[in-house]
Amino acid sequence: MADATPPFDDVLPEALRFRSPAPLVDIGANLTHESFARGLEATIQRARAANVTTLILTGTDREHAEQAVALAQRHPGLYATAGVHPHDASRWEPTLEAAMRELHRQPEVVAVGECGLDFNRNFSTPAEQEHALEAQLGLAAESGKPLFLHERDAGRRMREMLHAWRDDIGDAVIHCFTADRETLFGYRDLDLHIGLTGWLCDERRGHHLRDLVGEIPLDRLMVETDCPYLLPRNLPAKLKGRRHEPALLPWIVREIAHWRGMEEAELARATTATARAFFRLPPGETPHDIDHEES
Ligand SMILES: [Zn+2]
Numbered sequence: 332m333a334d335a336t337p338p339f340d341d342v343l344p345e346a347l348r349f350r351s352p353a354p355l356v357d358i359g360a361n362l363t364h365e366s367f368a369r370g371l372e373a374t375i376q377r378a379r380a381a382n383v384t385t386l387i388l389t390g391t392d393r394e395h396a397e398q399a400v401a402l403a404q405r406h407p408g409l410y411a412t413a414g415v416h417p418h419d420a421s422r423w424e425p426t427l428e429a430a431m432r433e434l435h436r437q438p439e440v441v442a443v444g445e446c447g448l449d450f451n452r453n454f455s456t457p458a459e460q461e462h463a464l465e466a467q468l469g470l471a472a473e474s475g476k477p478l479f480l481h482e483r484d485a486g487r488r489m490r491e492m493l494h495a496w497r498d499d500i501g502d503a504v505i506h507c508f509t510a511d512r513e514t515l516f517g518y519r520d521l522d523l524h525i526g527l528t529g530w531l532c533d534e535r536r537g538h539h540l541r542d543l544v545g546e547i548p549l550d551r552l553m554v555e556t557d558c559p560y561l562l563p564r565n566l567p568a569k570l571k572g573r574r575h576e577p578a579l580l581p582w583i584v585r586e587i588a589h590w591r592g593m594e595e596a597e598l599a600r601a602t603t604a605t606a607r608a609f610f611r612l613p614p615g616e617t618p619h620d621i622d623h624e625e626s
Pocket residue numbers: 445480481482506507
């Protein structure tokens with residue numbers, strides 16, 4: 332069937348096309364979200380044109396994780412995570428656990444998650460969320476793969492649970508970190524990695540993060556879009572449909588670099604090195620990693 336999507340450069344206005352000076356890893360891209368069903372190939376092409384060479388596709392439940400694995404099998408530079416989001420924690424049961432265990436054996440799956448605690452919305456009860464997280468911490472310990480964690484308004488409980496598991500699990504990232512200084516330092520004490528999104532670019536609610544970005548060691552800091560959610564508010568042009576995508580990650584890196592007082596290229600290289608080590612990605616697996624040497 333013919334793909335009726337426009338050419339890849341028709342979606343982003345000229346003013347939003349910004350090629351990162353060094354290759355980037357988007358550690359949180361929800362490319363299996365229905366909003367990407369049309370024009371997915373073009374979305375991946377636009378990411379590459381922006382020098383976002385590696386995408387970690389977030390698997391938030393069994394169905395999306397399986398779709399993410401299928402995409403990763405077809406595209407170099409794409410990888411998947413597999414977990415059950417705290418919103419869906421009420422669905423956790425033995426069959427699902429077995430399916431997750433099987434997914435974690437796939438070479439394309441580079442992390443256990445997205446899993447965690449979200450006491451802000453409580454779509455599943457806190458008890459259900461803790462039960463599902465506990466089980467997935469066990470799966471991470473079993474598989475030896477790193478953890479991709481979601482936490483909203485549950486920093487204290489998250490720290491308690493991770494503290495109990497710290498010796499059994501390996502690396503773990505709190506993705507889309509938005510919490511306060513005390514929570515950040517608690518996570519640093521647990522030697523967790525931190526994922527930053529365009530939340531920082533939101534002057535209404537991301538203000539407190541600007542003073543905190545410098546407190547995250549570069550070898551623990553990674554960047555992500557969390558697309559299609561959280562379109563950055565610092566973009567110099569309007570985007571029709573307001574769907575966030577990996578090609579816009581360089582704008583987030585620019586903002587973080589600004590608040591850290593460092594060069595974008597230096598930050599890009601550091602976060603990419605951190606992400607490659609965290610997810611244990613093979614070195615330079617795409618030709619795009621070499622692209623930046625020319626320009
Ligand atoms: Zn999340």
